[in-house]
Amino acid sequence: MNELSELIKEKSYYTKQDIVALLKVTDKKAISDIYDLAHHINKKNLGDNVLKCGVIEFSNYCNKNCLYCRIRRSNEKVTRFRLTQKEILKLTYKAEKTGYSSVLLQSGDDCEFNLESIADTITQIKKSTKLSVILSMAEKTELEYKVLKDAGADSYILKHETSDPILYRQLHPDLKYSNRIKCLRVIKQLGYDIGSGILVGLPGQTFESIANDILLFKELDIDIIDIGPYLPYPDTPLARKFQQAGGYFAPAIGYFDVNEVIFKIIAITRIVTGKSLIPFTPNFNAINFENGKEISLKRGANMILEDLVSHKYLHFLRSQV
Numbered sequence: 592m593n594e595l596s597e598l599i600k601e602k603s604y605y606t607k608q609d610i611v612a613l614l615k616v617t618d619k620k621a622i623s624d625i626y627d628l629a630h631h632i633n634k635k636n637l638g639d640n641v642l643k644c645g646v647i648e649f650s651n652y653c654n655k656n657c658l659y660c661r662i663r664r665s666n667e668k669v670t671r672f673r674l675t676q677k678e679i680l681k682l683t684y685k686a687e688k689t690g691y692s693s694v695l696l697q698s699g700d701d702c703e704f705n706l707e708s709i710a711d712t713i714t715q716i717k718k719s720t721k722l723s724v725i726l727s728m729a730e731k732t733e734l735e736y737k738v739l740k741d742a743g744a745d746s747y748i749l750k751h752e753t754s755d756p757i758l759y760r761q762l763h764p765d766l767k768y769s770n771r772i773k774c775l776r777v778i779k780q781l782g783y784d785i786g787s788g789i790l791v792g793l794p795g796q797t798f799e800s801i802a803n804d805i806l807l808f809k810e811l812d813i814d815i816i817d818i819g820p821y822l823p824y825p826d827t828p829l830a831r832k833f834q835q836a837g838g839y840f841a842p843a844i845g846y847f848d849v850n851e852v853i854f855k856i857i858a859i860t861r862i863v864t865g866k867s868l869i870p871f872t873p874n875f876n877a878i879n880f881e882n883g884k885e886i887s888l889k890r891g892a893n894m895i896l897e898d899l900v901s902h903k904y905l906h907f908l909r910s911q912v
């Protein structure tokens with residue numbers, strides 16, 4: 592315990608062994624100390640500010656086939672949609688009026704992606720609002736990232752999901768881990784604030800690979816770190832495996848209370864990375880626990896992402912046209 596209390600201190604550098612030891616803590620008092628330290632670092636670096644960001648999923652078409660993803664190209668049960676520029680702008684104006692400081696424009700890897708139209712939408716948002724524009728639109732070319740940056744985009748999120756290259760390959764049949772990391776470096780060099788993130792609860796994930804994820808956030812100087820639960824969406828290959836295994840399996844982790852593990856990863860990430868933005872994401876709402884938002888803000892999170900596009904809202908928008 593003495594060694595542990597030495598670890599739960601603010602330091603400029605944490606080794607992989609330090610992080611693994613923190614992730615493996617089960618003592619309730621020590622876990623509480625980790626949360627307190629994360630909250631202290633958060634307040635010291637960023638005050639009481641909590642950034643509110645509205646998520647606008649403007650297209651759920653995707654030409655990739657990641658095994659865990661609800662909108663993968665082979666999932667024929669998904670109702671696909673694309674928002675028009677007018678619909679996106681209407682949502683952003685509403686977001687600003689209702690107190691959001693940024694919007695996240697999100698899509699799958701959409702074959703019909705129109706660079707000029709997205710760039711023009713970004714320019715219009717920046718001209719007519721004070722909102723920061725965050726993009727999450729899968730992998731693009733360097734030229735495409737540059738055009739979107741020149742149009743006014745502030746940040747780009749490209750989650751690496753897991754830093755375990757073997758696991759990454761198993762889950763992403765048409766993507767390469769090395770290219771994802773290369774894209775993140777290119778995006779940073781272009782002057783964006785960059786976002787990345789992981790899924791927690793993947794089969795085969797270990798504390799060691801999560802420690803590598805946290806060290807990668809630090810190494811790449813990631814500005815927005817999205818840590819969310821793996822959700823077993825019906826009609827995806829990974830969910831079928833998940834059901835066969837009888838629930839959250841993560842056998843390599845040993846025990847699995849998904850809420851506790853995620854809160855602990857958020858807190859340790861805050862302790863290791865210091866100033867990053869760490870959001871409470873809509874996906875947290877899908878795992879059943881009360882006051883998740885309030886709890887995460889006391890354990891290192893300092894940003895709230897909220898979905899602005901629901902199917903009910905889409906229906907409403909289209910009935911107004």
Ligand code: SF4
Nearest residue numbers: 653655657660663699
């Ligand atoms: S690229 Fe993104 S949106 Fe497309 S299937 Fe993979 S995870 Fe889903």
